[in-house]
Amino acid sequence: MKSPFSSLIVSAFFLLVYGCTSTNPSDKNTSQATADSSAVLPSWQEGATKQSIINFVTKTTTQGSADFIPVADRIACFDNDGTLWSEQPIYFQLAFAIYQINKTAPKHPEWKQQQPFKAILAGDMKTVMAGGEKSLGAILAASHAGLTTEQFTQSVKDWMANAQHPTTQKRFNAMIYQPMLELLQYLHKHGYTTFIVSGGGVDFMRAWAEEAYGIPPHQVVGSVGGYRYEFTDGKASLIKLPELTFNDDKAGKPVGIQRSIGKIPVFAAGNSDGDFEMLQYTSTAKGYPRMSILVHHTDSTREWAYDRKSAIGHLDRALTEAPNYGWLVVDMQQDWKKIYP
Amino acid sequence: MKSPFSSLIVSAFFLLVYGCTSTNPSDKNTSQATADSSAVLPSWQEGATKQSIINFVTKTTTQGSADFIPVADRIACFDNDGTLWSEQPIYFQLAFAIYQINKTAPKHPEWKQQQPFKAILAGDMKTVMAGGEKSLGAILAASHAGLTTEQFTQSVKDWMANAQHPTTQKRFNAMIYQPMLELLQYLHKHGYTTFIVSGGGVDFMRAWAEEAYGIPPHQVVGSVGGYRYEFTDGKASLIKLPELTFNDDKAGKPVGIQRSIGKIPVFAAGNSDGDFEMLQYTSTAKGYPRMSILVHHTDSTREWAYDRKSAIGHLDRALTEAPNYGWLVVDMQQDWKKIYP
Numbered sequence: 078m079k080s081p082f083s084s085l086i087v088s089a090f091f092l093l094v095y096g097c098t099s100t101n102p103s104d105k106n107t108s109q110a111t112a113d114s115s116a117v118l119p120s121w122q123e124g125a126t127k128q129s130i131i132n133f134v135t136k137t138t139t140q141g142s143a144d145f146i147p148v149a150d151r152i153a154c155f156d157n158d159g160t161l162w163s164e165q166p167i168y169f170q171l172a173f174a175i176y177q178i179n180k181t182a183p184k185h186p187e188w189k190q191q192q193p194f195k196a197i198l199a200g201d202m203k204t205v206m207a208g209g210e211k212s213l214g215a216i217l218a219a220s221h222a223g224l225t226t227e228q229f230t231q232s233v234k235d236w237m238a239n240a241q242h243p244t245t246q247k248r249f250n251a252m253i254y255q256p257m258l259e260l261l262q263y264l265h266k267h268g269y270t271t272f273i274v275s276g277g278g279v280d281f282m283r284a285w286a287e288e289a290y291g292i293p294p295h296q297v298v299g300s301v302g303g304y305r306y307e308f309t310d311g312k313a314s315l316i317k318l319p320e321l322t323f324n325d326d327k328a329g330k331p332v333g334i335q336r337s338i339g340k341i342p343v344f345a346a347g348n349s350d351g352d353f354e355m356l357q358y359t360s361t362a363k364g365y366p367r368m369s370i371l372v373h374h375t376d377s378t379r380e381w382a383y384d385r386k387s388a389i390g391h392l393d394r395a396l397t398e399a400p401n402y403g404w405l406v407v408d409m410q411q412d413w414k415k416i417y418p
Numbered sequence: 419m420k421s422p423f424s425s426l427i428v429s430a431f432f433l434l435v436y437g438c439t440s441t442n443p444s445d446k447n448t449s450q451a452t453a454d455s456s457a458v459l460p461s462w463q464e465g466a467t468k469q470s471i472i473n474f475v476t477k478t479t480t481q482g483s484a485d486f487i488p489v490a491d492r493i494a495c496f497d498n499d500g501t502l503w504s505e506q507p508i509y510f511q512l513a514f515a516i517y518q519i520n521k522t523a524p525k526h527p528e529w530k531q532q533q534p535f536k537a538i539l540a541g542d543m544k545t546v547m548a549g550g551e552k553s554l555g556a557i558l559a560a561s562h563a564g565l566t567t568e569q570f571t572q573s574v575k576d577w578m579a580n581a582q583h584p585t586t587q588k589r590f591n592a593m594i595y596q597p598m599l600e601l602l603q604y605l606h607k608h609g610y611t612t613f614i615v616s617g618g619g620v621d622f623m624r625a626w627a628e629e630a631y632g633i634p635p636h637q638v639v640g641s642v643g644g645y646r647y648e649f650t651d652g653k654a655s656l657i658k659l660p661e662l663t664f665n666d667d668k669a670g671k672p673v674g675i676q677r678s679i680g681k682i683p684v685f686a687a688g689n690s691d692g693d694f695e696m697l698q699y700t701s702t703a704k705g706y707p708r709m710s711i712l713v714h715h716t717d718s719t720r721e722w723a724y725d726r727k728s729a730i731g732h733l734d735r736a737l738t739e740a741p742n743y744g745w746l747v748v749d750m751q752q753d754w755k756k757i758y759p
Binding site for chain 2: 149152226270272279280283287293294295296297301304306308311312313315322323328331332335336337338339340354357358361362
């Protein structure tokens with residue numbers, strides 16, 4: 078199971094072992110809010126960032142405006158990890174994989190003698206790391222494949238209901254960003270159709286995204302594995318296969334948008350270089366005004382602070398080029414009154 | 419470009435050359451409509467078929483009903499070719515391919531000496547047939563790849579605006595089925611989200627489905643080709659590649675539903691054995707009442723009559739097993755007052 082996904086996970090393990098990198102928050106400070114803006118997006122600080130969003134939504138949804146966009150073309154795409162919820166110290170999907178392996182270990186006595194499972198069960202991540210991509214492929218296969226889609230969804234729901242984040246001790250779905258939740262709702266209220274476009278696995282996200290964000294499964298675009306259709310004893314099933322058939326990351330994001338949505342977004346939000354092409358694809362398209370947002374992790378107290386040197390949520394090129402493309406950089410420390418619900 | 423899609427096209431050419439098979443319409447005759455039903459689905463004959471549909475939609479959307487389905491789970495999936503529009507004497511997507519090759523021939527003087535293009539330009543389908551899958555792959559590559567997604571969409575729109583069906587002389591989008599259009603609208607009005615789930619190419623269908631059916635591009639599921647993301651001179655493009663990355667037919671239909679929708683439909687409609695697994699997947703799922711519909715082409719006067727022996731729209735196993743699964747067989751001649759708008 079050699080794939081870009083695996084290298085993401087190598088990075089994730091690296092951070093789990095060696096900790097996060099940090100940067101200082103920028104000193105952006107703004108105060109251009111109008112009286113009207115206080116009623117919407119309540120967890121966003123008044124200022125230029127919030128006002129830019131409100132101005133864009135207002136001008137694109139006001140009948141008679143030169144920038145009016147018909148409802149059918151109001152497509153808004155959001156990255157998930159680091160954009161709609163946290164992604165430190167490991168991608169939460171990897172936390173699920175580790176949880177799942179620990180949970181199913183009693184059915185696999187052979188894992189006690191077999192790497193990388195032996196090391197996972199002992200919490201020995203350095204040994205897991207030493208196994209490289211082969212180990213990581215085995216972890217994904219053991220936690221994400223061989224189940225029916227219904228069984229897999231149930232296993233994700235079980236994790237979500239019972240597992241705790243290693244440092245905050247919160248449920249993972251309590252680590253979604255309240256300001257982004259308000260932004261999703263604000264867009265939806267104004268006729269936008271909101272999509273997740275993430276490198277995460279599509280079945281993993283769908284198990285909880287409808288409840289957490291109000292985004293239905295068919296508006297979740299992500300990385301896709303294989304499935305085998307079976308019909309046995311009067312019952313149809315789709316069995317999840319240990320293969321990655323589509324990697325929805327980097328230049329894969331515009332492709333994923335075409336495959337699943339079929340229109341160019343007018344609004345896009347990301348937080349890492351993995352979102353670069355999605356924001357570029359959105360902001361350079363003709364015909365309508367477009368808005369692209371880059372969430373910058375600047376809050377080491379309330380969340381995490383990381384960007385150019387981070388393995389997870391690596392944000393370098395996109396941060397450098399944001400001014401050239403007119404992307405709105407959201408400073409989490411300055412622009413958000415609160416982080417989590 | 420060896421794929422199941424190519425064998426479909428072999429069948430299409432076969433029919434183009436040798437004509438359609440025919441069967442007699444069944445003698446089903448029904449008269450159980452209630453007074454209420456005349457106000458809805460006006461192009462459907464009063465009778466058991468229409469009443470079954472109304473009963474299903476009523477019981478699944480009436481608050482307090484034991485069979486009530488929440489809006490979020492009201493997922494309805496429709497095959498396209500032969501279910502929402504005609505598919506004889508060739509799949510309309512193949513008619514587009516032939517049109518496109520004729521149209522772009524002036525830019526390809528080499529085609530005058532090169533098969534299968536020489537034969538297509540001469541209208542000599544027997545020679546094209548003799549080239550087998552290799553020829554057909556070349557036809558698809560020449561008509562469906564090498565363009566940006568925007569250029570491809572424009573070429574389909576051009577075909578739709580200008581081409582005529584070879585026997586009816588209608589525009590192809592005038593050969594959608596009025597009763598199915600009413601059914602889509604009826605479901606939508608009752609909180610159902612309607613999807614196309616077709617073996618046809620997703621970009622081909624999206625170019626006209628929103629206008630023809632009111633189904634937005636992100637609710638169109640189909641066969642998918644590859645794309646290459648390019649960013650040149652400040653402009654982002656997705657170039658369509660001459661490869662089939664997903665074939666949304668037969669057991670691929672439940673897989674396509676999982677990839678793009680992520681829920682099991684409660685309502686599905688098809689017309690051929692290519693829809694068998696989709697109807698099986700839908701009708702055998704637990705938790706909610708389900709309805710599966712099989713459109714039976716029985717009207718040799720107003721449309722075409724074909725089923726068990728037809729290459730295009732081959733309907734054999736599904737027709738045989740429909741009673742075992744409780745699928746509603748729609749007799750086009752008996753059940754539909756009119757065919758086209």
